[in-house]
Amino acid sequence: MKHGKKYRAAAEKYDLTKKYSVDSACNMVKDMKVASFDETVEAHISLKLDKSASVRDTLVFPNQFRGEKKVLVFCHEDRVKEALDAGAAYAGSDEYIEKVKGGWLDFDVAVATPDMMKDVGRLGMVLGRKGLMPNPKTGTVTTDITNAINELKKGRTEYRADKGGVIHIAVGKSSMDAAKVAENVNVLLAEVAKKSPNGVTAGFIQSVSLSSTMGPGVWVDMKEGE
Structure with a gap:
């Protein structure tokens, strides 16, 4: 996929082949904002799931970022x-x-x-x-x-794994304080970690990345949160 100049310039600010702590990743995503509008910060969580298994639940983020729901x-x-x-x-x-x-x-x-x-x-x-x-x-x-x-x-929000075992969910806005977005991410990861169908949490969350709507993705080092 061919990206524009703003995207490429943002991606060149950091080494995006590496993994970073949740706090660092949230700061980086905020810094690499590309669009002029208030971009949504999204988490992408890849899970180790059998084809017959599924993960679906809800949570309330500690820091809200959406308008009131109808x-x-x-x-x-x-x-x-x-x-x-x-x-x-x-x-x-x-x-x-x-x-x-x-x-x-x-x-x-x-x-x-x-x-x-x-x-x-x-x-x-x-x-x-x-x-x-x-x-x-x-x-x-x-x-x-x-x-x-x-x-x-x-602000109770539903999350679910798609057919590929990946959860895609909004966790904040680029205008928010990075620490508040990080708090939302940590709450989400803690909740998802409890959903392993076989009860074994080690290796259940295979990878996590964060990105803004239009910006580059940042890999999260899960070991940093242990």
Whole structure:
């Protein structure tokens, strides 16, 4: 892939064949910012996973960097007021199922009560493609609507490994203090390390790199965090 002058100039600032501590990597990514907009800092975590295994969970970063999420709650009429009072942008059943079927997706995350999943499951082709399908593993299929919304408002974020066993997730913004981005990265790595399907953490995280949206990637030395 051919990169522009700004990218090449940024990449020449450091030896990007080496690995660096999380703190150093975050400072480097911030320093190598290329675009004029506030770039997102992303972590790319390669895991040692069997083909049949998967990793999917949520966490709340200590330092938030995203705007407030619009939450849609699929629930029956008797729980609509509870959902709206808790901070949901939208709440209801059939009317929102029909809207989503028609392509409406003006929300960031969907929550559903268990008794709604039979109907919500029919939206798999729409919600699944966008990563918006409620799931018990991520706390978005629940009877405790209020707690689920509160957690999402705090910035609860889902992460998952793709088919290649790699987690791609935003961990901050280039405008943030590098130490705060580093704190987010360390919390993420600690959480992911606990998700080894066979319980063996040694070698589970094979490699970690950080980059801004448009900038070069920096390899993280996992031994620095031990």
